Amino acid sequence: MSTSDRFQTDDLDTPRLEAWRCEMHQRHGPRVTIHFTNNRRSMVSLRRLPGHGAVLRIQKGFETAPGAILEDLSLLLSRQNPAAWSRVCAFAKTLPASGPPLKAGANERVNTCGKIYDLQPLLEEINREFFDSALPTRITWGQKKPSRRGRRRSRSLQFGSWDESLDLIRIHPALDDPRVPRDFLRYLIHHELCHAASPPVPTPGGPRKIHHADFKALEARFPNRTRMEAIGKRLFNQITRERG
Ligand SMILES: [Zn+2]
Known part of the structure; x- marks a missing residue:
């Protein structure tokens, strides 16, 4: 076969x-x-x-x-x-310079500059240190959602994501906070850039595998990951508690 x-x-x-x-x-x-x-x-x-x-x-x-x-x-x-x-x-x-049509949203406005952190230099730093500046991935702070009174907030919180169709990383706006260590943002951005460098792979008859062996090999290059995971847990508890 x-x-x-x-x-x-x-x-x-x-x-x-x-x-x-x-x-x-x-x-x-x-x-x-x-x-x-x-x-x-x-x-x-x-x-x-x-x-x-x-x-x-x-x-x-x-x-x-x-x-x-x-x-x-x-x-x-x-x-x-x-x-x-x-x-x-x-x-x-020989390929047409126009290429395939860009996906809807390819011109989505990105906002890299927060109150505390500017994501752009962090992205460039990680791209240079770990990927030889080879990735054209963009980054933005996610949009703040208006709080809905009376509705129970879920205890789910996604710190970061990589949008494959736009090659765009979104970082949760709650992390634009002086209590968030710069190193933790580097860790998050590195994780999402690993997705860009090693995208999901198809599996036989199943959903695509996201954190596959290729991805994990890339991700393992970031130092002090155990400490970063501990910081992530602490921030998660802090932020979800504060959001009620
Ligand atoms: Zn991931």
Whole structure:
């Protein structure tokens, strides 16, 4: 059975690339992450990470790439190969510059500057330290929801999320608070950037796996995670208590 037969890809707009990515993960292991973009300027980029890892970003137009080009990309994931690289670049030049239509909301206003923290320099710092500045992901403070009197507030609180369709990280506005350590925000942003670098993968007949082995290998590079998790629990209790 070929790899591509094992994954349900019907609901994806790039079924061939999704199947190919799964195959690459099996072939190259968790050190390699592949990301499909709607980028209209950069069709392909490959950054080597410390420790022989690599982040490959290719535009979704590669869905139509000949098998030989995908094989060239596989070659490049394991070692440098100037001939393969020039073939890949030649193919990338044939793609229409417009690319696939951007998803609705791609121009969503982002607000990085809070009262206490500006998220933009934090994002750039983490992107540089851990991802060789390879990720074009954006960030914003989430919107404050008006409090609804008389309605019981749930004890659920999502500190951060990564919106795959917009390649946008949202951080909960309650964390724009002097009691929140800067390092905890770095930790959160790092977690969400790992999602951008290593997106969910399809599983046979099931929901996509989000915190998969690839993701965990990337996330493990952040120092003092146990301490960060403890801070997260403390903040969670504090904030949910204060919100009543
Ligand atoms: Zn996560």
